[in-house]
Amino acid sequence: MTQPNATGTLFVTGVGPGDPELMTLKSVRVIQQSAVVASFCKRGRPGHARSIALAHVGSNGSGQSREIRFEYPFTVEVDVGNPRYLAEMGNFYEACAAELAACLAQGDDVALLCEGDPFFYGSAMYLFDRLRSEFRTEIIPGITGMSGAWSRAASPMVHGDDVLTVLPGTLPEDELVARLQTSEACVIMKLGRNLPKIRAALARAGVAERAIYVERGTMAEEIIVPIVALDRSPAPYFALVLVPGRQGAR
Template identity: 55%
Template sequence: MNAETKTGCLWGVGVGPGDPELMTLKAARILGSTRLIAFFAKQGRPGNARTIAAGLLRDDAEELRLEYPFTTEISLNDPRYHLDMDAFYDSAAEQLAGRLAAGEDVAVLCEGDPFFYGSYMYLHDRLAARFPVRVIAGVTGMSGCWTAAGAPITHGDDILSVLPGTLPEEALTQKLAAADAAVVMKVGRNLPKIRRALAAAGQLERALYVERGTMAGERIERLADRDEAAETPYFAIILVPGRRGKR
């Protein structure tokens, strides 16, 4: 609790890419001392961030599930997406605001780093001006993946491009063709489009496919060798390592 305002503190806790041992000491300390734990999850799923943090929560922790309105991927171009997601984050923020105003600290679990494509950001945007906030950095998913793959991603003065797989194919192709090194996130059902863009950009042979990096069931292979008919889960990422060889 914040002694001056008598309101609780909102903690955005980065829990890392999947392996609980890649969580920071600070994150572990806060999770072990905060009673109210909030986390995002799809309906019927345990929530990946909650799974990562499972062994670190207090025995008397109260858990607040924040369930996404969609259970399957939906196109960002679908008008329902932004309307429903905005309403969802508004509602989630108000749930937390009630607890914070009552003087309770709340720790929100976030995979990877909270400020790097993390769902926590949308709560932060809505609450940071109203309540004390502390954010704990986490190892990003992409960092965990390139380390698991044994693939140095940037050398010397390489420029790293981080691209969402939701981009139009032409834009992906252009950005990949110009990249020294690249990470493509938000893969899922976008993989066929990403693969075509990599091929058109002359980068397919360098690309690595990493599935569930640092987690149980981790899978790493050259994208060019991957069966195009194979199912691609949500937790997949494409790496295009930068310059290779001696400097």
């Protein structure tokens, strides 16, 4: 039974890659049962995680949760290397954590939504890191964007002792080339304006012919094409490249 002065639990929950049917039963239950549902979004936008979970949030779901939306001060406008980036994002995450701490302190459970899996490049980790020592936390895994993408592309990725490497597209071109050359299979995340550099790296590493571009995988607007046939640049944020490993039955 809940104690009168007990603090709430922070549930950091993955909501999967985009298709709402790829949410887990546990994530749905936690979202429906939490007093507060929090999510990140780009300024003036609904937010991907919230859009995925919408049917289960607030008056849409079976519960009556209060919603908190954290609008990023910027997304791609300020470069990660710019000193402003760390300082302003640090302040932003501090303010978000303080707002959630106030809810948790008064006994409310909080479901913090995260697209894909929370511990895989998810912003929710920055709040988890700030709150984990003070409050009970539970992490609910989600299907990652890359897993959704290779399933929709019907592209087996790694067999046997193949090595899979996950690369942020923000890495310098030479580093991308070196890593592409030393793994059987790769996933390149965070495309956006890095796309021309990534295409150059795929060509230099000799893997462009088997690379697959996946934009908004599992969502209604999904695009899946061989990267050599792609005629757009830059790419949107929700896009990745799959470089499948060795193919064929053994």
